[in-house]
Amino acid sequence: MKFDAPVPLAEIASLIHATLVGNKTASAKGINEIHVVEEGDLVFVDHPKYYDKCVNSAASFIIINKEVDVPEGKALLIVEEPFEAYLQIVSKYRPFQPSLDMVAASAVVGEGSVIMPNAYLGNNVTIGKNCVIHPNVTILDHCIIGDNVIIQSSTVIGSDAFYYNKKTNREVHYKKMTSCGRVIIQNDVEIGAGCTIDRGVSGDTIIGAGTKMDNQVHVGHDTTIGKNCLFAAQVGIAGAAVIEDEVILWGQVGISKTLTIGRGAVVNAQSGVPSSLPGGKAYFGSPAGEAREKMKEVAWIKRIPEIWEKVKNIK
Amino acid sequence: MKFDAPVPLAEIASLIHATLVGNKTASAKGINEIHVVEEGDLVFVDHPKYYDKCVNSAASFIIINKEVDVPEGKALLIVEEPFEAYLQIVSKYRPFQPSLDMVAASAVVGEGSVIMPNAYLGNNVTIGKNCVIHPNVTILDHCIIGDNVIIQSSTVIGSDAFYYNKKTNREVHYKKMTSCGRVIIQNDVEIGAGCTIDRGVSGDTIIGAGTKMDNQVHVGHDTTIGKNCLFAAQVGIAGAAVIEDEVILWGQVGISKTLTIGRGAVVNAQSGVPSSLPGGKAYFGSPAGEAREKMKEVAWIKRIPEIWEKVKNIK
Amino acid sequence: MKFDAPVPLAEIASLIHATLVGNKTASAKGINEIHVVEEGDLVFVDHPKYYDKCVNSAASFIIINKEVDVPEGKALLIVEEPFEAYLQIVSKYRPFQPSLDMVAASAVVGEGSVIMPNAYLGNNVTIGKNCVIHPNVTILDHCIIGDNVIIQSSTVIGSDAFYYNKKTNREVHYKKMTSCGRVIIQNDVEIGAGCTIDRGVSGDTIIGAGTKMDNQVHVGHDTTIGKNCLFAAQVGIAGAAVIEDEVILWGQVGISKTLTIGRGAVVNAQSGVPSSLPGGKAYFGSPAGEAREKMKEVAWIKRIPEIWEKVKNIK
Numbered sequence: 001m002k003f004d005a006p007v008p009l010a011e012i013a014s015l016i017h018a019t020l021v022g023n024k025t026a027s028a029k030g031i032n033e034i035h036v037v038e039e040g041d042l043v044f045v046d047h048p049k050y051y052d053k054c055v056n057s058a059a060s061f062i063i064i065n066k067e068v069d070v071p072e073g074k075a076l077l078i079v080e081e082p083f084e085a086y087l088q089i090v091s092k093y094r095p096f097q098p099s100l101d102m103v104a105a106s107a108v109v110g111e112g113s114v115i116m117p118n119a120y121l122g123n124n125v126t127i128g129k130n131c132v133i134h135p136n137v138t139i140l141d142h143c144i145i146g147d148n149v150i151i152q153s154s155t156v157i158g159s160d161a162f163y164y165n166k167k168t169n170r171e172v173h174y175k176k177m178t179s180c181g182r183v184i185i186q187n188d189v190e191i192g193a194g195c196t197i198d199r200g201v202s203g204d205t206i207i208g209a210g211t212k213m214d215n216q217v218h219v220g221h222d223t224t225i226g227k228n229c230l231f232a233a234q235v236g237i238a239g240a241a242v243i244e245d246e247v248i249l250w251g252q253v254g255i256s257k258t259l260t261i262g263r264g265a266v267v268n269a270q271s272g273v274p275s276s277l278p279g280g281k282a283y284f285g286s287p288a289g290e291a292r293e294k295m296k297e298v299a300w301i302k303r304i305p306e307i308w309e310k311v312k313n314i315k
Numbered sequence: 316m317k318f319d320a321p322v323p324l325a326e327i328a329s330l331i332h333a334t335l336v337g338n339k340t341a342s343a344k345g346i347n348e349i350h351v352v353e354e355g356d357l358v359f360v361d362h363p364k365y366y367d368k369c370v371n372s373a374a375s376f377i378i379i380n381k382e383v384d385v386p387e388g389k390a391l392l393i394v395e396e397p398f399e400a401y402l403q404i405v406s407k408y409r410p411f412q413p414s415l416d417m418v419a420a421s422a423v424v425g426e427g428s429v430i431m432p433n434a435y436l437g438n439n440v441t442i443g444k445n446c447v448i449h450p451n452v453t454i455l456d457h458c459i460i461g462d463n464v465i466i467q468s469s470t471v472i473g474s475d476a477f478y479y480n481k482k483t484n485r486e487v488h489y490k491k492m493t494s495c496g497r498v499i500i501q502n503d504v505e506i507g508a509g510c511t512i513d514r515g516v517s518g519d520t521i522i523g524a525g526t527k528m529d530n531q532v533h534v535g536h537d538t539t540i541g542k543n544c545l546f547a548a549q550v551g552i553a554g555a556a557v558i559e560d561e562v563i564l565w566g567q568v569g570i571s572k573t574l575t576i577g578r579g580a581v582v583n584a585q586s587g588v589p590s591s592l593p594g595g596k597a598y599f600g601s602p603a604g605e606a607r608e609k610m611k612e613v614a615w616i617k618r619i620p621e622i623w624e625k626v627k628n629i630k
Numbered sequence: 631m632k633f634d635a636p637v638p639l640a641e642i643a644s645l646i647h648a649t650l651v652g653n654k655t656a657s658a659k660g661i662n663e664i665h666v667v668e669e670g671d672l673v674f675v676d677h678p679k680y681y682d683k684c685v686n687s688a689a690s691f692i693i694i695n696k697e698v699d700v701p702e703g704k705a706l707l708i709v710e711e712p713f714e715a716y717l718q719i720v721s722k723y724r725p726f727q728p729s730l731d732m733v734a735a736s737a738v739v740g741e742g743s744v745i746m747p748n749a750y751l752g753n754n755v756t757i758g759k760n761c762v763i764h765p766n767v768t769i770l771d772h773c774i775i776g777d778n779v780i781i782q783s784s785t786v787i788g789s790d791a792f793y794y795n796k797k798t799n800r801e802v803h804y805k806k807m808t809s810c811g812r813v814i815i816q817n818d819v820e821i822g823a824g825c826t827i828d829r830g831v832s833g834d835t836i837i838g839a840g841t842k843m844d845n846q847v848h849v850g851h852d853t854t855i856g857k858n859c860l861f862a863a864q865v866g867i868a869g870a871a872v873i874e875d876e877v878i879l880w881g882q883v884g885i886s887k888t889l890t891i892g893r894g895a896v897v898n899a900q901s902g903v904p905s906s907l908p909g910g911k912a913y914f915g916s917p918a919g920e921a922r923e924k925m926k927e928v929a930w931i932k933r934i935p936e937i938w939e940k941v942k943n944i945k
Contacts, residue, residue, distance in 0.1 A: 098447075102432050117732050117750055118433055118766075120450035120468075132728075135750035135768045136433075136784070138450045138468035138508075150806075153750075153768035153786040154451070154824070156468040159508035162529040162547070172561050173525045173543050176465075176505065190806065193768075193789035193826040194469070194846075196508040196530035196548075210803045214792040215826035215848050216509075216866070218530050218548045228803050232792070233826075233848045234866045234884070236531070236549045236566050246802050251866050252884045252902070254549070254567045254585050270884050270902040270916045272567070272585040286585045286601075286916075287613065298917065300619040304930040307622060307937060310629040314940040413762075417747050433748055435765035435783075451748075453765045453783035453823075469766070471783040474823035477844040477862070487876050488840045488858050491780075491820065509784070511823040511845035511863075531824075533845050533863045551846070551864045551881050569864070569882045569900050587882070587900040601900045601916075602928065615934040622937060625944040 001180040001202045002030035003093050009061060009075055012042070015092055016085035018063065018077035022070040028061050031089055031180075035240070036203035036222070042089070044082040083165055087178055090202075094180040099123050099141075110147065122158070128187065143199070146187035146209070155195040158183045161221030161239065163201050177201055181222065186210075192217065192233070208245065220257065232269070244279060254286075266291075316495040316517045317345035318408050324376060324390055327357070330407055331400035333378065333392035337385040343376050346404055346495075350555070351518035351537070357404070359397040398480055402493055405517075409495040414438050414456075425462065437473070443502065458514070461502035461524070470510040473498045476536030476554065478516050492516055496537065501525075507532065507548070523560065535572065547584070559594060569601075581606075631810040631832045632660035633723050639691060639705055642672070645722055646715035648693065648707035652700040658691050661719055661810075665870070666833035666852075672719070674712040713795055717808055720832075724810040729753050729771075740777065752788070758817065773829065776817035776839070785825040788813045791851030791869065793831050807831055811852065816840075822847060822863070838875065850887065862899070874909060884916075896921075 006027035013020040029040035034050070034057055037043045043059035045051060054062050055070060062070070063077045063085050070076050079085045099105070099122050107121040110129035115121065119137040127133065128147035137151050140158030151157065161181070164174035181200025185207045191197070192215035199205055200222040207219070208227040218236040219225065225237075226245035235249045238257035243249075247261050250269040255261065262279025272286030282291040289297075321342035328335040344355035349369055352358045358374035360366060369377050370385060377385070378392045378400050385391050394400045414420070414437050422436040425444035430436065434452040442448065443462035452466050455473030466472065476496070479489035496515025500522045506512070507530035514520055515537040522534070523542040533551040534540065540552075541560035550564045553572035558564075562576050565584040570576065577594025587601030597606040604612075636657035643650040659670035664684055667673045673689035675681060684692050685700060692700070693707045693715050700706050709715045729735070729752050737751040740759035745751065749767040757763065758777035767781050770788030781787065791811070794804035811830025815837045821827070822845035829835055830852040837849070838857040848866040849855065855867075856875035865879045868887035873879075877891050880899040885891065892909025902916030912921040919927075 096447075098429055098431050100432055114728055116728050117730060118451070118748055120432055122450075132726075134770075134789075135752075136451055136469070136748070136766055136786075140449075140468070150790075152789045153770070154469045154509070154766070154784045154826070156451075156508040156530075159449075159467045159530060160465075162507060162527070164527060164545075171543065173503075174527050174545065176527075188803075192792060193786040193828075194509055194531075194784070194824060194848075196469070198508075198530065212792070212794060212804050212806075214850075215786075215789060215828070216531065216824075216846065218509075220529075220548065228801065230794075230804065232868070233850065234549070234864070238547070238566060251868060251886075252567070252882070256566075256584065269886065269904070270585075270900075274584075297616050297619075300623075301616060301927050301931060303623070304619065304927075304934065304937070307619070307626055308930075308933070310626045311937055311940045411762075413744055413746050415747055433766070435747055437765075451766055451784070455764075455783070469784045469824070471766075471823040471845075474764075474782045474845060475780075477822060477842070479842060479860075486858065488818075489842050489860065491842075509824060509846075511784070513823075513845065531846065533824075535844075535863065549864070553862070553881060567882070571881075571899065585900075589899075612931050612934075615938075616931060618938070619934065622934070622941055625941045 001032065001090070001094055003028065006040070007093065009077070012061075012089060013077050016063070016077065016079055016088050018079045018085065019067075020075060020077055021067060022075035023060075023073050024075065026060065026073075026075060031086065031093075032059070032202045033222075034059070036200075042077075044086045046082040083175075083177070090178045090180045096178075097123065104141075134193070140199070143183040143185075145185045146189065148188045149185055150190040152191065152193035152195075152215070154193055155191055155197075157185070157191075157197050158199045159196055161198050161201045163221060163239065179221065181205065183207070186227075189213075195219075198239070214251075226263070247279075316347065316405070316409055318343065321355070322408065324392070327376075327404060328392055331378070331392065331394055331403050333394045333400065334382075335390060335392055336382060337390035338375075338388050339390065341375065341388075341390060346401065346408075347374070347517045348537075349374070351515075357392075359401045361397040398490075398492070405493045405495045411493075412438065419456075449508070455514070458498040458500070460500045461504065463503045464500055465505040467506065467508035467510075467530070469508055470506055470512075472500070472506075472512050473514045474511055476513050476516045478536060478554065494536065496520065498522070501542075504528075510534075513554070529566075541578070562594075631662065631720070631724055633658065636670070637723065639707070642691075642719060643707050646693070646707065646709055646718050648709045648715065649697075650705060650707055651697060652705035653690075653703050654705065656690065656703075656705060661716065661723075662689070662832045663852075664689070666830075672707075674716045676712040713805075713807070720808045720810045726808075727753065734771075764823070770829070773813040773815075775815045776819065778818045779815055780820040782821065782823035782825075782845070784823055785821055785827075787815070787821075787827050788829045789826055791828050791831045793851060793869065809851065811835065813837070816857075819843075825849075828869070844881075856893070877909075 031042040037059035042061045044063035045054040063082045103121045104123045107125040109127045113131040116135045119133045122141035131149045134153040138156045143158040161179040163177045186209035194216045197219045198221040210228040213231045214233040220239035222240040225243045232251040234252045237255040240258045242260040244263040248266045254272045259276040266282040268284040271288040284291040285294040346357040352374035357376045359378035360369040378397045418436045422440040424442045428446040431450045434448045437456035446464045449468040453471045458473040476494040478492045501524035509531045512534045513536040525543040528546040529548040535554035537555040540558045547566040549567045552570040555573045557575040559578040563581045569587045574591040581597045583599040586603040599606040600609040661672040667689035672691045674693035675684040693712045733751045734753045737755040739757045743761040746765045749763045752771035761779045764783040768786045773788040790809040793807045816839035824846045827849045828851040840858040843861045844863040850869035852870040855873045862881040864882045867885040870888045872890040874893040878896045884902045889906040896912045898914040901918040914921040915924040
């Protein structure tokens with residue numbers, strides 16, 4: 001998430017009660033998670049295992065729970081609870097101020113686009129040209145829709161990431177990590193009815209140009225989907241996955257988080273994909289393997305009784 | 316379902332044209348199915364197999380299609396069609412009188428809660444404090460939402476139970492059992508976008524405090540979900556299941572009806588659970604087994620050709 | 631799709647810049663795909679493999695990209711791009727003119743039916759008697775609902791078919807085939823919350839009388855569902871399937887396209903059906919087989935280690 005304008009580090013340090021070490025006079029452009037940080041961004045880290053990675057990432061300013069060495073030009077903001085500091089920053093610079101109009105005053109709708117009754121457009125939503133937004137669609141704050149996009153009824157764009165910090169003091173419970181990212185839908189995308197596309201936690205969920213989704217598809221936070229993909233009904237994709245161009249996912253396929261499906265891969269119906277798959281091949285099964293191999297396994301299973309007949313008298 | 320005030324048995328007997336036997340002067344507090352009846356409740360039974368269980372349950376008053384012995388202080392209401400009598404009672408004492416306002420006059424919304432545009436709150440809905448009810452959410456009559464609850468767009472709370480009596484006279488057809496139960500959502504629950512939580516048939520569907528659900532989750536009627544559970548996207552839970560505290564269900568898991576998932580169980584993505592599972596373990600597969608065993612089976616299947624090579628010449 | 635009134639072929643030929651061959655003075659009653667054409671209809675074909683089938687189908691008028699022999703009384707409309715001609719005809723005679731009212735002026739609602747707040751009824755929608763259309767339901771243009779039908783919240787009736795022409799010039803992309811068909815729901819049907827029922831591409835999607843669907847069910851375009859079927863939650867049915875009477879599909883079942891599920895078949899939860907199944911039997915698995923066989927396979931898989939013990943020393 002980028003701030004509307006750069007924010008002096010001193011202002012942020014004051015907000016989160018941090019000790020500022022290093023470059024004290026800089027301003028931050030935004031706050032992001034480690035996998036999407038850019039120069040000028042804040043990042044936060046609370047586990048020693050990730051200290052090095054964060055300090056040496058593209059991020060310029062590190063919210064951290066211990067003083068460590070910091071490269072020239074960067075700064076540390078030392079606090080006891082970096083996660084809480086993140087929540088405070090998001091709450092201050094991207095506050096939840098829900099529009100109570102059906103179409104927010106700050107929403108922009110391009111020429112030739114049709115917004116049908118009961119469609120909700122939140123704050124700062126941008127809709128391109130020649131789109132059709134069907135009845136009872138919900139497009140939440142800050143989401144960006146390209147040209148020639150069709151979004152069918154009951155679909156939700158920009159729902160919160162399903163992303164919690166697990167706390168185990170006394171009993172297990174989950175603390176929500178506030179989503180401040182966006183959904184960006186490129187040109188010529190069509191999204192069916194009853195779909196849900198979550199926004200990024202602090203980055204963006206991106207649907208590439210020309211991609212078409214059938215009904216009841218779920219796309220998790222921070223997922224990047226390529227161009228001209230085809231997803232059949234009831235497909236589910238977990239968070240931070242990368243689906244390259246021209247991938248086809250047939251009905252009810254499930255894709256796990258933080259993996260990559262290579263360009264042109266085809267995943268047959270009901271398959272479950274736990275880890276990355278190279279492009280250009282067909283896959284099947286749960287857990288998924290190459291489709292030809294999996295169909296051979298289906299055939300071999302039927303032959304176990306025949307094998308048993310051969311071996312049952314062996315002692 | 317409890318009546319707004321106790322109803323004299325004589326009034327109910329008159330409504331359903333029943334012969335009243337036993338304690339004729341009592342009043343009923345409500346009507347419920349056998350698995351949730353309490354003292355003072357009506358229950359109905361039409362199959363001899365269940366006569367004993369119903370007559371000796373906590374229920375005080377039994378709508379039944381045959382005269383049987385009745386314990387001291389209880390009463391029988393004898394009718395030809397107990398199921399029809401149930402429908403008549405629900406229709407009279409919990410009639411379907413849909414509110415045609417977006418927020419019913421009888422709905423109560425706690426301090427600090429935000430009800431966004433196009434959210435529908437039915438009759439007698441109660442929303443606690445500091446909740447966010449997103450656009451295009453539907454919360455139907457009599458449902459109760461605690462404090463600090465977030466419900467995302469297109470989600471439906473309190474849809475009817477999927478519960479029918481199968482009739483096979485001449486041709487198969489299905490007669491709807493009217494739902495008169497509720498959904499009760501405890502504090503600190505978060506429910507994603509596009510979810511559907513059915514009300515109980517006559518009891519309640521309960522979501523325990525701190526439980527978090529991702530998008531497109533389905534919860535069937537009369538299901539009880541514990542505290543601090545985590546359900547990923549597209550999970551489906553059938554009717555009258557019991558999910559204990561701290562259970563984790565990953566994406567697209569299916570849970571069958573009237574079973575129990577023990578405390579802290581983890582069910583891996585796409586698994587199908589046909590019967591109860593002890594807590595504290597990880598499960599996988601359809602039908603599900605212990606995850607370690609199922610992953611071994613996946614590996615063994617790949618070795619069938621190797622086995623075949625060893626045995627193919629055995630006659 | 632039938633035109634509002636018959637359209638002279640000459641008018642259509644002029645619209646799509648076609649050379650008219652054969653019966654030049656006739657009028658067309660409608661335009662349909664090959665599997666649902668009737669006498670008086672237009673059909674289009676662009677692949678030589680299907681020329682014969684289309685020319686000799688029930689269709690009277692064939693939009694085609696080559697001159698072929700045409701039976702007495704029929705006509706050819708010869709164009710370079712028959713698919714583009716189809717789009718032009720649909721755009722002209724069934725234009726997308728979305729109603730911007732919540733209930734279109736041309737929608738008809740039968741006596742005793744309740745349309746709850748935020749339900750959207752499009753142009754020419756017809757609702758029978760004694761229906762309940764719950765809040766936030768969307769029923770799109772031209773769909774027809776019978777008597778005593780219940781449609782629960784967030785459900786969408788008449789979303790577009792997921793149907794594209796794949797174009798591979800330079801890069802893969804998909805061109806939408808505009809849906810001009812309808813959804814027809816017969817009497818006594820109940821449809822749960824969060825369901826999506828796609829309209830036919832040019833024909834109709836039909837839900838037979840007495841059929842009951844739980845929540846989050848998806849039905850693809852041009853599918854025909856029989857009477858008194860029961861579909862549990864999260865079932866998905868692809869396009870142009872035929873589901874005969876009294877079929878039961880349990881939770882999360884997936885049905886592929888253009889196949890037939892025979893009368894009274896029962897498909898157990900999470901099964902995936904890639905091809906037609908005879909009626910009267912129970913099925914399980916992905917890909918599905920007879921349930922008894924599949925459960926035996928599940929048991930045999932568990933015995934592979936036992937087999938291995940017998941054969942591991944064979945060389």
